[in-house]
Amino acid sequence: MSYDIEKPDEQWRAELTPGEYAVLRQAATEPAFTGEYTDTKTKGVYSCRACGAELFTSDAKFESHCGWPSFFDARDTDAVELIEDRSHGMVRTEVRCARCGSHLGHLFEGEGYATPTDQRYCINSIAVRLAPDEG
Template sequence: MKAVSFILALSAILITGSACQSQQKKTQTMNTAASANPYYSRTDTEKLHVSNAEWKKVLPPELYAVAREQATERPFSGKYWDSDVKGTYYCAVCGNALFRSDAKFASSCGWPSFFEAIRPGSVIYREDNSHGMHRTEVMCGRCESHLGHIFDDGPPPTHKRFCMNSVSLDFEPEQ
């Protein structure tokens, strides 16, 4: 009986330790990428005025291509397109808070979709007539990095679909 109790206690310790290491590894990965970027802050909301030449020095190439050159990741390839974990999404370029997971919905479009931004001014909009289409581009309200596009086919209450690139987003799960 003591051996069974010991094995159960040891299993619980190993499982808890593994979960803590996994969460710690996720946080370290995010912080390592963000720490190479002196403009990244989850608390500063002051508008940034940084040249693309400077962004190119501090951002990973895939993020730079999407955020600063308006590229788009392939549908169903981003890490957040089908995630349902509770938490907050931030701009991967500057750390600005953008969306809460409770505004995320399954749109089946292949990119993470939200029906509203976290607060007024967290995102800004610009007309986009590229690729023979008329769309509205969504950009970070702090650093003006490209996040994706907004459409009028979302769920109530806003009927909006913020169709975002996963690479442009950082995520922090709720504790």
Template sequence: MAEDRKTDAQWREQLSRDEYKVLRQGGTEAPWTGEYVDEKRRGVYRCRACGAELFASDTKFDSRCGWPSFWTPMAGDRVRLLEDDSLGMRRTEVRCANCDSHLGHVFYGEGWDNPDDARFCINSISLTLEPADDAQ
């Protein structure tokens, strides 16, 4: 599913400075600042860099962590999971499988009432919402 790889210069031209920092350099937006933290409309969340469908709104839940949270991607092959030992702790990074952009991290075993006890903690700036036709 991987798209043709863009050069760093092409990504810098396509993305805003803040988008580039998160999507291409693995940064994180500040908590509670993203446009989708409190979003309730139905629809599909896509990768802001390449447009790949990543998460469905019916898997989004309020984890009270300051970033949009989902309990699963639309399909397992939509994202890549990488071990991340930065910041002195072990985490699992979530990347778009299509364009390899950084999306956020996934955490397991926190006691969430979903099939995998998972929280995909995703930066709003990594996503765009395509609202469903009947979204309110």
């Protein structure tokens, strides 16, 4: 896969903290209920911590009580890339930043949440950065 932003691994390691690198570039998962944005209600835009691409808005964030920030839709259909993930003995849908290919989390569907899409983008806090709305 080719991305608008591609960097050698050494550069990603230098630019990201070890925790950010593990999640964004190695598809690790931060521990549940430890992320900075799990319960935040601040209005704003969530961007990729690796490249700054705008990915999700607070308007699509909802409380799923799963331990990670959850969104029912991406900011823009082109903002994220969905990839089948067969790791850990299950089939899931991985969510990556479409601009730099960084791992963000996973997408789950049909869980019955009262959201417009019946989708849950389960995103690692450490993979995104919230820019609060002005005002």
